[in-house]
Amino acid sequence: MKNVLVTGGNGQLATCIKDIDSRASEYHFIYVDLPDFDITDKEIVNRLFEANDISHCINCAAYTAVDKAESEKELAYSVNVTGAKNLAEACDEHHAIMIQISTDFVFDGNQGFSYKENDKTNPLGVYGATKWQGELAVSQALERHFVLRTSWLYSEFGHNFVKTMQRLGAEREILNVVSDQIGTPTYAGDLAKVILKIVQEDINEYGTYHYSNEGVASWYDFAMAIFEIAEINCNVLPIKTEAYPTPAKRPSFSVMDKSKIKNALQIEIPYWRESLVRCLTN
């Protein structure tokens, strides 16, 4: 039996993995999270690796509050960089493979066409910058690693845009939603399946990969689709980013090219709207 460590075990993505981990019954999944297991504490990390024979570490733990990160730079750095580095070093020492989850926010959004894995990064905010430094820390500490960059994650679990829209849509008659930030929503359940596939099939083409659902949308398109599919009667009005100022700047176009992961894993990726229907009608 191989042990798979999942950090950030109570978060959205980890919960999606938990929801389907019985499909990989030859593995034993160990879920850890704050307050008992803090990835920034190197001693705690090392102790867990010494006590368990870990074959894979899926790092779903992260400081994910994009706007708050602007005023909590040190905390964001310690979780997204130091924490990721601690796990990568422990993986290296104990011959484990690490799957680090990262974000489209490593890009500035100015390219104007979909981003490939080797395209120039230039994060606009603290969150994106720390996630990028986290990627570097992992790749420098250990060879056998995957960095999976994803975008606009949502699911039945945790906090996400779909849940926020469902709540606000039920409370309000009109909702203003930004229409000039373009990306791709990603159902965390789809990403969880891909992560399990990497573990189960012992994929050894290490490196950085992009994974989101297929297609392109603005937050406005995404909100419209949520209301239509969930049959929520709320008028959505498109607004520009400058009408909704936030502490962190976000990329205006962060669609990612997924050819590399499709070829490496021989997978087809569902179109974002199909996955949204699956999530909302589950």
Ligand SMILES: NC(=O)C1=CN([C@@H]2O[C@H](COP(=O)(O)OP(=O)(O)OC[C@H]3O[C@@H](n4cnc5c(N)ncnc54)[C@H](O)[C@@H]3O)[C@@H](O)[C@H]2O)C=CC1
């Ligand atoms: N949510 C989104 O829209 C996107 C998320 N991502 C990335 O996907 C990954 C998973 O995100 P979600 O599951 O949505 O996040 P989440 O915020 O639901 O879960 C993060 C988890 O990390 C844990 N955590 C925070 N600090 C910790 C620490 N010091 N030690 C141990 N655990 C700690 C939290 O308790 C929480 O359970 C993250 O790496 C995130 O950066 C990437 C793109 C978009």
